[in-house]
Amino acid sequence: MDKPLRIALPKGRMSDDSVEYFYRHGITSFSKFSVDRELIIADKEKGLEFLLIRSKDVGAYVEQGAADIGVLGHDVLAEHNFEVLTPVALPFGACRLSIAYPNGKTDWQNKRNIRVATKYPKLTSRYFFERGFNITIVELYGSIEIAPLTGISDVIVDLVSTGNTLKANGLSEEESILDSTARLIVNPVSWVFRRAEISKMIDTLTAF
Amino acid sequence: MKHSEIYRQRRAPYGFPFLDTEATKLLQDKTRESQSVLQSLGYERVMPPSLDYPDTFSDNERFDSFRTRDHLGDDLSLRSDVTVQVIKGYANLIERSESPVRRFFYTVPVFRDISRSYPALREVYQIGAEAIGLTAASAVGELLESARKIMQEIFQESPVFLTGDVxxxxxxxxxxxxxxxxxxxxxxxxxxxxxxxxxxxxxxxxxxxxxxxxxxxxxxxxxxxxxxxxxxxxxxxxxxxxxxxxxxDLLSLLQNLPVAVRSISRIEPLLIRKTTYYTDFIFEGYIQGIKSPALRGGSYNHLVEEYSGQSMPASGFALDLSALSRI
Structure with a gap:
């Protein structure tokens, strides 16, 4: 029997959305992962194997060939420039990468050197530099919303889906830098050697 | 003494490995096997210089890291690509040549930044072949057949070729x-x-x-x-x-490929190379387990004219022998 097709998914909401979406298209034989803490889950009936890993690691796993396919947000893909192929935009994981500032501090653009807290230093630098702003990036890994409240940044650039977290932390959304949904990504060598299986999956997801 | 200084004294620079006797023997054996395949098909060996004027190399392949100067102060660059060097060399031979069809091969290291996202300077050992004077349609079949034999020989595995038109x-x-x-x-x-x-x-x-x-x-x-x-x-x-x-054109090219090559070739409707001199068919060859294509090549029909004034089609490939260590 052929080696199962290995699919890397980001743990959490996106892996739940992915497996449900795959199930609706007949790609998987189940619509939910079990609540166990297993990180490698087989779908023997469909010849698939899922790896549940951190979202940033999905790109690296697929790039290096540890997984043939992955699901990853367009935001992470655009930030990290992984050497992977992107056949399909998937209709879940919708969010936007936005600039937000503390309520009432509308003069933040007038500062000579704007401090920007973000998990997305490349996209953020590019956005501000293209508009002629002089900024200092404060790279953080979580709870970005509290950065202006604690004084380490003037504004933030972070993912927003409903905007409730911004509101709860006294922040106003200024502008969206990037609109994102999930993407199916493919390892370039897997595309060459497992083209029939991957093609079939792409066709099923897009109903050509 | 700082740790980094000790490291520099004892090691080769990162990306430029010292090949031990075992690695050298493997590379030497595989090089010989590849060379004998090409020689049996009428390819003659040439040895282009390691340094050349930076303009020789395709626009996307110039790197300040590999620059030096000659005694007149002119910029020189370690080669990142050999095709143009071979054509330059051929342009000087063209008037002396009895037949305009010439086949050359080389086995040399080239110097490249191999990563898109961070600096990764590397010395890459290559074997390459250039067929000059043959139309793209006939040269591609011949080149892919010799590449197939070489790749089968050195990787002990059949490659898959992707063929497109730039x-x-x-x-x-x-x-x-x-x-x-x-x-x-x-x-x-x-x-x-x-x-x-x-x-x-x-x-x-x-x-x-x-x-x-x-x-x-x-x-x-x-x-x-x-x-x-x-x-x-x-x-x-x-x-x-x-x-x-x-x-x-692509379908007809595929149809006319030697049978053994046709069965492992796929059409890639939108394929592009980093190097900018290709004018016609281009191709890539993959081996299972190697991240990037081990073989790259295609047809470049303006280069001979650019250097010799004579219009002549040409095609070639370069195979990354350093990929041997990545399997």
């Missing part, structure tokens, strides 16, 4: 009025290409389907043909006509 890329670029599509095409980013088609007025379905067909063509030519026929009526006439011509 003009399909330029046609799409012209149609979209953009010159920044290389990364989108190299990463086969179908959603971004579809957005570009949408922005020039294609309807949503055609934009999506065309970008997927160009970047993720189905396995069989029958399926590819049937999807293309469904799509074609919805496309602007000129784009449809040009892509159709390129498609039939």
């Amino acid at each position: 003009n399909a890329y330029y046609e799409v670029e012209k149609f979209l009025g953009r010159d920044d599509l290389r990364d989108i095409v190299r990463n086969k980013n179908a959603p971004l290409l579809a957005q570009a088609f949408l922005s020039v007025g294609l309807d949503y379905g055609d934009a999506e389907n065309l970008s997927r067909l160009l970047l993720f063509a189905p396995v069989t030519n029958e399926e590819y043909n049937s999807r293309w026929e469904n799509l074609r009526p919805g496309l602007p006439l000129e784009l449809a006509r040009t892509l159709e011509n390129i498609r039939s």
Whole structure:
């Protein structure tokens, strides 16, 4: 029997959305992962194997060939420039990468050197530099919303889906830098050697 | 003494490894096997210089890291690509040559930055072949057949070849009025290409389907043909006509390949190379377990004229022998 097709998914909401979406298209034989803490889950009936890993690691796993396919947000893909192929935009994981500032501090653009807290230093630098702003990036890994409240940044650039977290932390959304949904990504060598299986999956997801 | 200084004293620079006796023997054996395949097919060995004027190399391959100067203060660069050097050398021989058809090969290290996202300078050991004076259609079959034999011999495994025509890329670029599509095409980013088609007025379905067909063509030519026929009526006439011509050239190229090569070759409708001198068919060869294509090549029909004044087709390939250590 052929080696199962290995699919890397980001743990959490996106892996739940992915497996449900795959199930609706007949790609998987189940619509939910079990609540166990297993990180490698087989779908023997469909010849698939899922790896549940951190979202940033999905790109690296697929790039290096540890997984043939992955699901990853367009935001992470655009930030990290992984050497992977992107056949399909998937209709879940919708969010936007936005600039937000503390309520009432509308003069933040007038500062000579704007401090920007973000998990997305490349996209953020590019956005501000293209508009002629002089900024200092404060790279953080979580709870970005509290950065202006604690004084380490003037504004933030972070993912927003409903905007409730911004509101709860006294922040106003200024502008969206990037609109994102999930993407199916493919390892370039897997595309060459497992083209029939991957093609079939792409066709099923897009109903050509 | 600092730790980094001790490291520098005792080690070769990162990316430029000292090959031990075992690695050297492996490389030497595989090089000899490759050379004997090419010699048996009438290829003659040449040895281009390690340094050359930076303009010799394709625009995207110049790196300050590999620059030096000659005694007159002119810039020189370690070679990042050998094809143009071979053509320069051939241009000097052309008047003396009895037959315009010449076949050359070389085995040399080249110097490159191999990563897109961070600096990764490397010395890459290459074997390459250039067939000068043969039309693209006949040269590609001959080159792919010799590459197949070499790859089978040195990797003990059959490669898969992807074949495209660089003009399909330029046609799409012209149609979209953009010159920044290389990364989108190299990463086969179908959603971004579809957005570009949408922005020039294609309807949503055609934009999506065309970008997927160009970047993720189905396995069989029958399926590819049937999807293309469904799509074609919805496309602007000129784009449809040009892509159709390129498609039939590619299908006919595939049809005329030697049988052993045809069975491992796939059409890649939108393929692009980093080097900019290709004018016609281009191809890549993959080996299972190696991250990037071990073989790259194609036809470059302007280079001989550029250096010798005589119009003459030419095609070639370069095979990365350093890939041996990455299996």
